[in-house]
Amino acid sequence: MAVRHRIETSHPWVLVLDNADNLRLFGVSHATQDALNPGEHASSLDKFIPRGPRGQVLWTSRDERISGGIVAARRAIKVPKMTPSEAKELFESARNSQGDSDEANYIEELLDELEWLPLAISQAAAYMKRTLTTVEEYILKLRDGKKRWKILKQSQSDRHRRPEVSNSILETWNISMKYLQTENKTAHQILHIHAFLDNQNIPIELIRQAALYVEGSNDMDHIGETHSDDSSSVSDNDDDKVNEAVVRLCDFSFLSVQATENGSRTYKMHKLVQEATRYGLNRKERKKEESYFSLAAFEIISSLFPANQPERWNKHEKYITHTQQACEWATLCGREILASDLLASLAYHLYNYTRWRECEMMAQKVYKLRRTILGDSHTKTVTVLELLARIFQLLGRYKEAEEMLLQILESWQPIHGNRHRRTLRARQILAMAYQNSGRDEEAEKLILETLSLQQETLGKKHGDTLDSMVVLALIHTARGKYEEAEELAMEILISRRQAFGHKSVESIVSLTLLSEIYRRSRRYKEAEGMAMEALTLHRETFGHKHPRIIRSLAKLARTYQEWGKGEKAEELAIEALALTQEIFGEVNTNMIESMDILGRRYHETGRYKKAEEMRAKALKIQREIFGDDHRRTARILADLGATRLAMESTKPSEI
Structure with a gap:
């Protein structure tokens, strides 16, 4: 009390109470804790704090309850997060060096990585100054798991901090x-x-x-x-x-x-x-x-x-990044195999939502994990390789898909034989790879051999057998054998409806297959009927906001466009594009089909400006997802060139 009295009699005075995080020491109660421990901190240090008109007390605390608890709420000042410009100024001041134009992007990247936290920024700058490390080198160390903690835990000397208190960013909390x-x-x-x-x-x-x-x-x-x-x-x-x-x-x-x-x-x-x-x-x-x-x-x-309830996945989209992070740390609790299963479920979720790039990254992670834990020949390892092969095909990387499937066959077939279900599945996907890369004869030969073995070993109504029949129907369609394709597609539809019901995904996909065969053979009325039925069933099964709805709308729009019903095609393509943007944002593979239809429609009706904008956007997304080597990229590029050529020969007022 004597100290308090001595300070109060001085004029003027300022007392700084720094890091007053335990406010209970100063009489700010915590109802729950005080009820559990009524005797704890019964005596408060508050009575020792000087008061009076001659001076001021400056408090700093991490606990926001200080506002209204010790300091009047209107006098409390919350220190906001640093702005990027403030963070840059602190960094340059602590490093005692202005950033030049060559490292400007690296500085911005570093400050973003440190989320503009002052202590982290000053520590990083001090480390770079002391060790003559460049910003780029420091970022590389931060991203190296083995070096990250080593560099972050260092406590740089600070003459304003008590020697017994760590200055390390990892220990300050x-x-x-x-x-x-x-x-x-x-x-x-x-x-x-x-x-x-x-x-x-x-x-x-x-x-x-x-x-x-x-x-x-x-x-x-x-x-x-x-x-x-x-x-x-x-x-x-x-x-x-x-x-x-x-x-x-x-x-x-x-x-x-x-x-x-x-x-x-x-x-x-x-x-x-x-x-x-x-x-x-x-x-x-x-x-x-x-x-x-x-x-x-x-x-x-x-x-x-x-894994067994995919209908719940779309409700938990917000947990995807949390799932990935939880699996990153699965080794700490001995759950590596379960983590690979969880990530595989996530990969299939991304696959079903046509997010091919994300799916590929996830599947690659699962493959590396399973290969390390289970080995190359384990069923689960082979399963994820199959998924990767399918993704490579969808991305137009047919050579990679083929190499991966041959890898499966080389490791699996000698052990399990050529009649094993997994071997036959790999051959089925390989036939698809051949067909997608234009090798129709090889594809047909391989799928016929595979189908024959599946019928012998699994039966004519087995799901794998029906999947191979789908591949064969697609090959027939590509080769112009529409009657054979239709016959197969009808058989598939009947079998799947008997096995899974009319509203099953398998049955609806079979309707889509028939619609595609009819469209390719210019039987547009029948194609429309099948596509309409598929769209209706998709809506009944999945609701109105699902990737399958987008694809159904686009396929029906394509049918109308080729049929000469341009207005209907335009209307459906706009609906499909809007739905894609609502679900996925501005970049998704589903957009390309709708944009392609709209680009063609606008071009054919002389709306060249809109056609040029639509085709340019489609090309940008196509390149971002599939790259320059995909065959559709070349076609969209040619279409865009045709539109721009038409614009050059048309008066500006008529575009």
Whole structure:
């Protein structure tokens, strides 16, 4: 008290209380914790803080409750996130060097990687200055998993900081995390579970699931259910705990609210906070905790992508990046094989949604994982190779697809023989690769051999046998053998309807096949009927916003265009394009077909400006997804050239 009195009698005076994170020391109560520990911190340090008109107290704290708790809310100043220009200025000041034009992009990339966090920026700049490291070299070290922690954990000297307090970016949050653990265990453990998930677009439902898991429920039956904010399936008590935990995490800036287009409540976590959390768990004495939290993240996210329930996948699109991150850490809890299965389910989800590039990256990851864990000849390894081969075909990379399928046959056939189901599947996909690359005779010969063996070993009605019949029907169509193709397609449709029902995906796809055969043979009325029926069934089965609806609309539009019903074709193509943009954004393979139809329609009706814009967009997307070597790229390029030539010979007023 004597010290307080001495300060108060001075004039003027300023007292700085830095890092006042434990506000309970100064009389700011926490209702839940105080109820559990009524005697703890009964005496407050607040009575020792000087007051009076002669001076001021300047407080700094990571806990936002200081506003209104110790400092009047109107006098509290929240330090906002650094702007890019402020971050750049700090970086150059700490490095004592202005960035030149050659490294401007690298500096921007580095600041983005560090998410404009002042301590991280100043530490990076000090390291570069001390070691004569370039910005590009520093970024490479950050992206090298083995070097990342080594470089981030370094504590640069700071004469303004107490020597016993670490200045490392990976350790600076330790005090707040330890305090949070004593005050709110739910918040502390939500933080640690989410260290193993994605740091952005965290839905409140996922935070709830982490809280429920934290509260001791290992029963996964309820995990993965989507709850509204006032869901009756979560007790009021649990709801209060979750909300209180989220508030405390936001108070300490471990979580922050993230704006979303549809107004839903999502959060984000600074990636360096995640990094620091995982770094703390990586210590020898905390390995059990590391395993527990990584397992919790994995089990929660696994329930959101059940392999046998694809109808749920579109509801959980928002969990894709979280799934990928949880699988990255599966080795910590011994779930590598299950992680490969989960990633495979995710790859098939992307495949079904025509996201070929993303699917390829995911399948490649699964292949490497399964090859390491299970070996080249394991069924699961071969299965993902088949998926990759299909993707390569869809992307027009027929040579790669062929090489991969031959690899499957070389490793599988000597062990299991040429009559094994997996061998026959590989031969079936290889026949498709031959057909897609224009080698129709080889394709027909191979698929006939495969089909014969499948009928002998699996039966005429087996799904694999029917799939081979589809390939043969497509080959016949490509070669102009429409009667043979139609006969096969009708047989496939009848068999699939008997086996799976009229509204099954398999049956609807068979209708689409028949429609394609009729269109190619210029039987447009019959093609329209089949396409309309397929579209209706797709809508009944999948709703009005699904990739299959887009493809059905585009195929029907193509039929109308070739039939000479341009207005109907234009109307459907516009609908398909709008739906694609709504579901996928501005770049997706489904757009190309609709844009191609519209480009042709606009060109044929003399609307060359619109045709040029549409064909230019189609070409850009085509190149981005399929590359310059794809045969459709050359055709779209030629169409665009024809439109531009027509524009040159037309008066501007008539374009």
